[in-house]
Structures are given as structure tokens and as C-alpha cells.
Amino acid sequence: DQQVKQNSPSLSVQEGRISILNCDYTNSMFDYFLWYKKYPAEGPTFLISISSIKDKNEDGRFTVFLNKSAKHLSLHIVPSQPGDSAVYFCAASPEGGAQKLVFGQGTRLTINP
Amino acid sequence: EADIYQTPRYLVIGTGKKITLECSQTMGHDKMYWYQQDPGMELHLIHYSYGVNSTEKGDLSSESTVSRIRTEHFPLTLESARPSHTSQYLCASSDYGGNRPYEQYFGPGTRLTVT
Numbered sequence: 001d002q003q004v005k006q007n008s009p010s011l012s013v014q015e016g017r018i019s020i021l022n023c024d025y026t027n028s029m030f031d032y033f034l035w036y037k038k039y040p041a042e043g044p045t046f047l048i049s050i051s052s053i054k055d056k057n058e059d060g061r062f063t064v065f066l067n068k069s070a071k072h073l074s075l076h077i078v079p080s081q082p083g084d085s086a087v088y089f090c091a092a093s094p095e096g097g098a099q100k101l102v103f104g105q106g107t108r109l110t111i112n113p
Numbered sequence: 114e115a116d117i118y119q120t121p122r123y124l125v126i127g128t129g130k131k132i133t134l135e136c137s138q139t140m141g142h143d144k145m146y147w148y149q150q151d152p153g154m155e156l157h158l159i160h161y162s163y164g165v166n167s168t169e170k171g172d173l174s175s176e177s178t179v180s181r182i183r184t185e186h187f188p189l190t191l192e193s194a195r196p197s198h199t200s201q202y203l204c205a206s207s208d209y210g211g212n213r214p215y216e217q218y219f220g221p222g223t224r225l226t227v228t
Contacts, residue, residue: 002155009153043117043203043219044156066175080173089156093215099144100171101217103156 003027004092006104009027019077021107023090026071028043028067030096035075035102038087048075080111116140119204119220126194127228135191136204145187146160146170146217147179148203156203162187194227201225 005024013019021035031052036044050057050064050073057064063076077084092103117138122186126132134147138145143164148156148171158171162181176198177191187206191198 003205004155024123034215036219041122041224043205043221044215044218049215072136099209099215099217100146100158100161101215102158102172105150105153105155 001026002104002105003030004090004104006088008088008107009105010108010110011079012110012112013080015082016079017094019075019080019084019086019111021075021088021090021109023073023104024071025073025092027092027102028096029094030102032093033064033066033073034091034093035062036089036091036103038089038106044089054101074107077109080109081103082111082113085111117206117218117220118206119202119223121223122221123224123226125226125228128193128195130194132158132191132194132225134202134225136189136220137185138187138204138207138218138220139185140208140218142206142208143184143185144207144209144210144219145181145183146178146205146207147187147189148205149175150201150203150222160189194225196227199225201228204226 034049035047038044087106091101119136147160157173159175164181203222204220207217
């Protein structure tokens with residue numbers, strides 16, 4: 001029973017265009033969502049997050065949108081750069097102090113010159 | 114800046130051997146975590162700790178064990194390695210009282226291969 005799903009295993013985008021990565025979740029108790037970026041042979045690094053009380057959070061080229069009614073969030077990267085090529089993981093945390101994260105399977109983003 | 118270290122980075126070992134994967138963080142974080150990840154798959158939480166002398170099993174059942182006798186150190190041990198343990202193991206930590214309490218800082222991982 002996978003609670004966080006990233007249905008696109010890979011995405012290819014031209015440099016300078018917008019990259020949109022999607023994530024769906026099933027557990028309505030999730031109240032905080034995060035995006036992580038992972039390069040090969042490295043651990044994931046935090047990118048951006050959003051609380052369930054918001055519907056948008058922006059940080060430079062990265063924007064995360066949350067649609068609670070659809071249980072869907074997306075990460076927008078604009079403009080896309082070659083250094084953005086990596087695997088992106090969506091993660092969610094339920095209410096409470098446990099701070100445990102549930103991860104999606106990841107989407108491999110490739111930015112083409 | 115996050116400082117969390119894992120050793121070894123790569124390990125190839127024969128079936129039946131006992132192994133310990135090391136994880137240390139210098140940030141003074143109370144919470145630490147171990148994840149297991151197979152290629153193309155999600156990270157699965159196998160162990161976590163809220164502080165010294167506190168350890169809990171995660172959502173994915175694992176034959177490994179952990180200990181937390183110092184805040185900065187959270188080693189993972191497999192008493193008898195098997196080929197099914199082949200995977201990447203990622204250690205992470207978080208600061209409960211920080212500005213971003215849900216953010217976990219990850220180490221570089223240990224890629225384990227059991228032959």
C-alpha cells in the first residue's frame with residue numbers, strides 16, 4: 001500500500017523550459033510535504049517544502065503547489081538548467097511529532113541542452 | 114551546513130558475515146533514521162531514534178539492528194549478511210526544535226552488496 005506515488009519514473013525537458021514533477025498521496029493525515037533531490041552516489045538533499053495549510057511555496061526557481069482536495073502536489077522548476085538533472089523524491093509526513101517521512105519512488109529528470 | 118557521514122561508502126561482503134554500517138552527525142540532532150533504498154524505488158524507513166537509548170523499528174521490516182548510545186552516532190548492524198540485504202542504506206538526522214523540523218539531512222549512503 002503505497003501512500004505516496006510518483007507515477008512518472010522519468011521526465012525529459014529542454015534547457016530553459018519549465019519542468020513539472022507530480023506527486024499523489026492517499027493519506028489525508030499527511031500535513032507536511034517535502035521535495036528532495038538526489039544525484040547518483042549521493043544522499044538526497046532537501047529542496048523545498050510546504051505545509052498543508054498553504055497551497056503554494058516558492059523559493060527561487062522552485063515552486064511547490066499543493067491541492068489538498070485532489071491529494072496532489074507538484075514541483076515546478078523554471079527555467080530548467082542542466083544541473084537540475086537528478087532524481088526527485090516527493091515525501092510526506094503525518095501529523096504529530098514523529099517526523100517520519102514517507103517517500104515516493106522518485107522521478108528521474110533529465111535536462112537536455 | 115549539514116554534516117552527516119557514513120562509512121563505508123561501498124561494501125562487498127560474503128554471505129554470513131557480520132557487518133556494521135557507521136553513521137555519525139555533528140549537528141547535535143536528536144532524531145536519526147536509517148532508510149533502505151533499491152534502485153528506482155522509494156526510500157523505506159527501517160529504523161529511527163528520538164535520542165540516546167531510544168530506538169524504534171520503521172515501516173519496513175528489517176533483520177538489522179541499531180543502537181544509540183551517543184547522540185552523534187547511530188550504527189546499523191547485520192549479524193549475518195544475506196544476498197537479500199543487497200541495497201543502498203541511507204542515514205539521516207533531523208532537529209526537532211529547528212526552523213524546519215520535518216527536514217531530514219542525509220548522509221551519502223552505503224551501497225552494500227552481499228555475494
